Amino acid sequence: MAINQVSRRRRRGNLQVRDSKVLDSGRFPHRLSLYNTPPNDEVSLEEFESSGYDRLRLLKAVEQARLCHPKRGPQYFKEIKKACDKYMPLGDSGARNAADVYEERRKDHLSHFVLRLAYCRSEELRRWFLQQEVELFRCRFENESINDFLNAIQNLKYDKMSDEEKRELESQLKDCGFNLSIETVRETAYYKLPFKRALELVRQRKVLLKGGMAYVPEQELLSIICSSFRQRLSLALTHACKALPALEEDERLDPILRTMSKNDLADEQQLQNRTGVVHPSDLDELSNTVMPLCMRNLHVNFKADHHLKHWGRLQYGLFLKGIGVMLEDAINYWRSEFTQKMAMDKFDREHVYTLRHMYGKEGKRTNYTPYSCVKIITGQAPGTGDHHGCPFKHFDGSHLVKELKSTKVPNPAIQEILKLVKDQHFQVACSRYFAYKIGPLPENVDVPLINHPNGYFTKAIELNNFKAGIVNAGASTVKSESLPINE
Secondary structure: OOHHHEEOOOOOOOOOOOOHHHHHOOOOOOOOOOOOOOOOOOEEHHHHHHHHHHHHHHHHHHHHHHHHOOOOOHHHHHHHHHHHHHHOOOOOOOOOOHHHHHHHHHHHHHHHHHHHHHOOOOHHHHHHHHHHHHHHHHHHHHHOOHHHHHHHOOOOOOEEOOHHHHHHHHHHHHOOOOOOOHHHHHHOOEEEEEHHHHHHHHHOOOOEEEOOEEEEEHHHHHHHHHHHHHHHHHHHHHHHHHOHHHHOOOOOHHHHHHHHHHOOOHHHOOOOOEOOOOOHHHHHHHHHHOOOHHHHHHHHHHHHHOOOOHHHHHHHHHHHHHHOOOHHHHHHHHHHHHOOOOOHHHHHHHOHHHHHHHOOOOOOOOOOOOOOHHHHHHOOOOOOOOOOOOHHHHOOHHHHHHHHHHOOOOHHHHHHHHHHHHOOOHHHHHHHHHHHHHOOOOOOOOOOOOOOHHHHHHHHHHHHOOOOOOOOEOOOOOOOOOOOOOO
């Protein structure tokens, strides 16, 4: 997408569609797309941003469904379809208005490239985006005709076997895969493609190999198409990352994309100020019951060392602010710990200003929000003596096992969490930790996907009905910016 094609306003009438033939002209020939060609429309900043956030909400819903339904049963596809209909509908052309169909496909196309720009910045972001996009593509394909898709998308050259060729090879096709009957082979469509494109199926001995070609049954072709989509998108993300320096010069787009890449939409759930009060005297008990592992780790080490370094102070301090610790209580709490190793006047001189700054009482008087999971995972990695960060991302295996055992997580659950961590599903691992730590969830309540430490805390309070009346949700949404460094 060319930078100069993003404008303050969208020209009226430049995207009107009066004939359904436009849908078949090559731009959006099918409901689904491999997103090979960037959009070349003039796009308003408002549309650029809103379409990106709608797709982000959809991808978050895909991630949530994967967590709640790991076996991908009917309910899994139902939830994703509901999210698609809400945020990114892609109706059939049929008798529908051609302009509406065109706009739906155009929004899907544009939003993909917006998030591609936002999520190409780091390996972690690329991996997350790639995983959700491939899963979304796979789910959308569930009720599609593979033959129609291949006919519409010219980039995929998979030749369908002729009836004559299939009759010649039907005995060999019968013996591939699961010992199919001759009748099943005759009723199944087969596609012929270079064997290198079907290596996973070759490994599983599900396809016939002959003359360097793999003969793939139609029901197995989706995995190959998804693999091709993954490879193309992975390469495209790498290219997009290399082009970022030019994009960062644009003062309109760069702030939007940076915010989008760090935004886990937790503000729609519980990223709010609180009118209730949590007193520091409650924190020891709260750390053992309803705090996420990252904040428990910070709390325990703060109490043991009577000190936290800069990034730990920000991560923990903003979390405490978010759960309802008032400014004066926060100052007294930090002072009571720090002054066990330093003079009171030194603490007041070096740290009170930063605490007041967190609460919007100094500097630009910005009301800062707590750090999200994405910000913690992709932010400054902890060094020697640091305790900030995400335990599932930054702890080594033995350290993580020790911490999980200290919170009385059972051994089978620890092994499940370690596997998720190994696969770099850090937020999913935290969600499983939540499920085991909080205990059996109420009926009809799914395991929440943890996007934010404060969201974890709030959900745990709700489910445990812990100390009713301590925490009450407020209403004002606040802005997150950088805080002054005071080491």
